[in-house]
């Protein structure tokens with residue numbers, strides 16, 4: 001038989017019948033190796049040595065106290081012939097092999113359809129060593145080295161630890177490839193060292209972190225398509241307030257068309273070879289022709305098969321003309337996706353510690369475009385509603401502040417109503433000024449856009465906060 005004819009396997013022997021013929025030291029050696037498997041072992045021999053007698057008396061094995069009979073192998077899963085009679089051993093092998101049973105005639109490779117390996121163990125770890133029957137003594141020697149130098153107690157504990165967590169990893173990472181990569185990473189990580197030196201509780205914290213990262217890494221990436229336009233809200237300014245979806249799409253875009261209030265740092269998420277086009281409508285430039293040109297540009301790039309991002313400050317549909325762009329794309333038959341953003345209308349008050357609604361103070365808020373607040377015919381601000389709503393938020397209103405104030409007072413809003421103006425919200429140069437409808441115009445002199453004006457009693461929440469934070473020494477959080 002050639003060496004490569006042997007292939008190691010680990011047999012599940014629990015409850016299976018193993019027949020061992022012979023009662024001497026050879027049988028003892030096999031019994032010592034097989035008893036821990038939970039197999040049901042039957043010894044056939046007229047006489048047995050003391051050790052076997054002890055196992056028999058202890059109920060660990062059955063013993064048929066007589067010479068071998070052919071019918072002894074009936075029902076056996078494995079047969080081991082270990083008598084001193086080579087002819088009998090060979091005959092038992094012929095019988096067992098013909099009956100399709102795993103049969104081993106000890107120390108006689110020609111009469112074996114399997115051989116037993118020398119085993120090194122530590123907990124659930126087992127290394128089986130074989131010399132393909134050439135030299136069991138050499139295999140034993142190799143086994144001993146593996147046992148003393150490699151299969152340390154730590155390794156056994158690690159195997160047990162990992163085994164206990166297999167089901168959890170299978171549930172968290174559904175694909176075979178993801179699990180294989182995870183286990184390789186875990187074994188090569190600091191986990192074995194932490195388990196050995198710090199114990200299970202510390203190892204668990206580390207293990208769970210590794211698993212969480214793998215789950216994120218292997219979670220299905222949401223698709224980003226070519227020939228499509230993504231209308232994305234970039235939030236109020238702080239790049240940390242971009243959505244995960246916005247970053248995901250930006251990373252894959254071929255073209256990014258961005259507005260004036262988009263923080264340039266955000267563009268850093270785009271590929272180095274992406275085309276980034278500024279589409280800011282500077283004040284004073286004619287609006288509609290520029291808007292038409294932007295829409296035509298989006299459509300052109302999408303029809304060229306490119307992944308196009310239209311990046312707008314805040315949310316694309318809060319005074320962002322996102323609605324018009326969406327309609328233009330639909331009309332041109334260009335697929336699109338809207339990725340909402342955090343609007344400055346809520347982010348600026350929040351960043352200044354002003355809740356736009358507050359129990360007992362404000363049950364509603366509305367957002368107005370302050371630059372519509374001139375007295376030309378077709379004035380679009382519903383002033384009565386603006387004066388009546390508990391919290392009125394004005395975007396693009398700094399330059400028209402005097403007009404906004406006078407119209408609100410004219411519609412019956414008390415001159416004592418608190419007002420806050422938050423400029424460059426969420427950015428490092430964020431600034432907040434507060435006053436009342438009566439005083440704010442004077443106070444806000446010098447405030448530059450972009451800024452959000454908040455009118456309503458909710459502004460007092462920020463004022464309540466200041467003394468509280470002074471007490472706790474955390475005042476700098478509302479200093480701006």
Ligand SMILES: C[S@@+](CC[C@H](N)C(=O)[O-])C[C@H]1O[C@@H](n2cnc3c(N)ncnc32)[C@H](O)[C@@H]1O
Nearest residue numbers: 314315318320343344395396424425450451452
């Ligand atoms: C054309 S509107 C766009 C609003 C945007 N779509 C949104 O949802 O925030 C521009 C106005 O938003 C407000 N704004 C935008 N970013 C701001 C920021 N970081 N701080 C204060 N106001 C901001 C200002 O009122 C600015 O004039």
